[in-house]
Amino acid sequence: MNNRDCEYIQFCEFLNRIVPFTAEEFDEIYSVCVHSKVSKNKILVELGSVCNEFYFVKRGALRVYFISEKGQEKTNHIAFENTIISAMSSFISQKPSFEVVEALEETELLVIPRTQFYRLVESSPKWERVYRIVLETAYITKIKRIENRVTLSAKERLDIVLQDNPNILNRVSNQILASYLDVTQETLSRLKSQ
Numbered sequence: 001m002n003n004r005d006c007e008y009i010q011f012c013e014f015l016n017r018i019v020p021f022t023a024e025e026f027d028e029i030y031s032v033c034v035h036s037k038v039s040k041n042k043i044l045v046e047l048g049s050v051c052n053e054f055y056f057v058k059r060g061a062l063r064v065y066f067i068s069e070k071g072q073e074k075t076n077h078i079a080f081e082n083t084i085i086s087a088m089s090s091f092i093s094q095k096p097s098f099e100v101v102e103a104l105e106e107t108e109l110l111v112i113p114r115t116q117f118y119r120l121v122e123s124s125p126k127w128e129r130v131y132r133i134v135l136e137t138a139y140i141t142k143i144k145r146i147e148n149r150v151t152l153s154a155k156e157r158l159d160i161v162l163q164d165n166p167n168i169l170n171r172v173s174n175q176i177l178a179s180y181l182d183v184t185q186e187t188l189s190r191l192k193s194q
């Protein structure tokens with residue numbers, strides 16, 4: 001089985017966990033995907049640019065972050081293999097992004113250009129359902145992260161992240177993980193040593 005076949009199966013299995021597609025329906029979606037390899041630290045969406053792409057991470061990792069008024073990076077989301085990610089606010093509104101999308105590792109992606117993405121939303125009720133579920137999941141995830149920051153200790157937040165992503169300590173720098181947990185690097189080092 002070649003790399004393209006593996007990629008096809010990987011993306012198909014991901015989508016079918018959300019909504020079951022026929023082979024023909026999936027072929028239509030897959031046909032609009034652009035294959036991309038990006039190097040570590042590559043910026044895919046720059047601060048102030050308009051996001052016109054939706055990403056499926058085949059291999060590697062991406063993160064979405066913003067810059068605070070004090071100039072600090074605050075990580076909103078980290079996406080590893082078999083997940084989707086974008087600067088959603090800019091992708092939807094077509095306004096300049098307040099978020100940055102960056103590759104944390106050498107990363108292989110399937111990219112769906114915005115025009116093709118919304119053409120699928122209009123033509124495929126199943127893809128429209130995928131889009132709705134993606135938006136609902138993103139909303140719930142954001143609310144849960146805010147709730148966790150307010151109600152849980154730093155240690156409890158780290159435990160949740162490690163439960164969801166056991167290998168995150170090996171794949172993400174302390175600086176990025178600390179910004180994701182909304183703690184200082186010193187606090188993260190102390191928590192990791194406990």
